[in-house]
Amino acid sequence: MMAGVKRGACIAWAATIAVASLVACSADKPKPAPLPTIESPIAGRQVWEARVGGVNFPLAVAVLNGRFHLAGDDGTVVALDVATGRELWRGEVGAKLSAGVGSDGRYAAVVTRANELVVLDGGNVVWRQKLESPVVTAPLVAGERVFVLGVDRVVNAFDVLDGRRLWTLKRPGDALTLSQAGMLAPYKDTLLVGQGSRLVGLDPLKGTVRWDTALTTPRGTNEVERLADLVGPPSRTGSVFCMRSFQNAVGCIDAERGSLKWVQNTGGIEPVGGNEEYVFSADSSDRISARKRASGELAWSTEVLLNRGLSAPAALGTAVVFGDLDGQLHFLSQAEGKPVLRLPTDGSRVAAAPVISDNTLLIVTRKGGVFAFRPE
Structure with a gap:
């Protein structure tokens, strides 16, 4: 058993020549902490609801130009208006998904379980491209290119218009790799890619x-x-990207210089969240911590939501929000970590990192429920 893995998880891996997949499976789980009493609540409400097929893959919700782009297991890809939840378009890939969604506001990209990269324009499939290895990280669509990170850490770049492969980057690495969404993000004219525990800045035109x-x-x-x-996904403020190293650490890197700002050893498997002041994370037992973004110094920690299967966090107003295994949303004070609001969804686990656009918080659950909330 891996030291520090979430209690109640068992680990299985299958090695191939280039890659191994690590997955967690359920066993005897510790009892979740009882829901705490909220003494000084803030106000918030659900403003709209939508639905996609069930979500049992590492979904990333893309947010751009007032649109949420998301997908379901069955290959349905949708774009929703942030303000109203109105469906702007819906596309069908025709196969179950392993990764998605990446979007530049026009084109949307997903990957199927058959290792096929599929790009849509306004809900219409425009091209497909076979990949050499499985993908669980949402593609990145930027600069008229689609970037794909495989579980073997190989990076490919494709022309967004016709699917032509532009370059491939393969670097030496360990035989065992993580079958969990990795680090793939843009910064100015640099492509940021996670290669094991290292963050690599690439020239997106050449792959160097x-x-x-x-x-x-x-x-x-x-x-x-x-x-x-x-x-991934990381938490970005300016040029500084903060992220988790699986079961090892949380830290921040300045992408302008490629320099490490700080790192703190801690367990945990979910992405971090944050704002200009704090970086928020939950460890393997769902102990929540807030660290000062500038230094990594611990500001506070709380065990109020232990063993509740917390999602990645999102910072909204004066609160930080976590989803849990029952679809509950927990709003904690950013300053102290005290619970200030609790809102329900559909009773199933939160399936993707919460995302925020125009003060609207979007939550997607395993059952395919799509819920938008706003503070009051």
Whole structure:
């Protein structure tokens, strides 16, 4: 058993020549902490609701130009208006998905379980491209290109108009890799890619390396314990990207210089969230911490939501929001970590990192429920 893995999880892996997949399966789970009493509540409400097929893959919700782009297991891809939830378009890929959605506001990209990259324009499939390895990280669509990070850490770039492969980057790495959404993000004219525990800045036109910075040094006595892949999506403020190294650490890297700002050792598997002041995260037991973004110094921690299967967090107004295994949304004070609001969804686990646009918080659940909330 990997040291520090979420209690109640068992680990299985299957090695191939290039890649191994690590997945967690349920076993005897510790009892979730009882829901706390909220003494000084704030106001918030659900403003609209929609639905996609069930979501049992690492969904990323793309937000751009007042639109949420999301997808369901069955290959349905939709664009929804942020303000009203009105469906702007709906497309059908025709196959079950393993990763998505990436979008530049016009084109949307997903990957099927058959390792096929599919790009849509306004709900219409415009091209498909077969990939050499499985993908669980949502493609990135930017600069008239589609960037794809495989579980083997190979990066491919395609022309968004016709699907032509532009370049491929393969770097030496460990045989065992993490089957969980990794780090793939843009910064100005640099493509940021997670390669194990390292963040790499690439030239997006050529696929060449500009800088390479380790967030942490993997620890452990075997390959499983040394897994320390960067987990996405990151939390960005300006040029600083903060992220988690799987079961190892939380830290921040300045993408302008490719330099490490700070790192703190801590367990956990979900992405971090934050704002200009704090970086929020939950560890393997769902102990929540807030660290000062500038230094990594601990501001507060709380065990009020232990073992509740927390999602990645999102900072909204004066609160930080986590979803849980029952679809409950927990709003905690950013300053102290005290619960200030609780809102329900459909009773199923929150399936994607919460996203925010124009003060609207979007939550997607395993059952395919899509819920938009706003503070009052």
